[in-house]
Amino acid sequence: MEKRGVIDTWIDKHRSIYTAATRHAFVVSIRDGSVDLSSFRTWLGQDYLFVRRFVPFVASVLIRACKDSGESSDMEVVLGGIASLNDEIEWFKREGSKWDVDFSTVVPQRANQEYGRFLEDLMSSEVKYPVIMTAFWAIEAVYQESFAHCLEDGNKTPVELTGACHRWGNDGFKQYCSSVKNIAERCLENASGEVLGEAEDVLVRVLELEVAFWEMSRGGQ
């Protein structure tokens, strides 16, 4: 059994934005098969650009895990994340040719740019380790929860989209998210009130940015 910690308390407190991020109309439309394929293509192109900016962020999380954590296993968890990002970029490229999305011509939309700036701000050495880990967990968990929903019983997810859903909805990714959550929880247990406040704010901000990212995708283009 997983212990209930402060992150679960925050999710309860911010339930409506959490649900907005993890059960967005775009994700629900994948699950019920009504998804507009131009939206999916928009999402694909934008998320490819997002992931390219996410890589240096995760690299900075790795460095912080080496420097700031007393637990040697933190580094191993984050390193696993970096390894899967390597596969992910390859997957995006294959998917780009499958859907005829030429990434070299995709321009980041506003929601994507804002998310990228947020990631860059988190890379500052001023940001405390528990805050970074909370953000990192939230970013990964939204995709895990969203895409796992598209694979749950009763789904009508179009077969050509199940690859995307498996990428983040598989059990290994769920385990990985749970390991990151445990790291964040462990750090938050010893954090000051000030750091706890910052971590809660960052969690809510990630959820808002994720909602905006889905909205942008659903808008198509």
Ligand SMILES: Cc1ncc(CO)c(N)n1
């Ligand atoms: C917008 C967004 N959030 C999270 C992830 C990964 O978890 C992703 N690939 N894209």
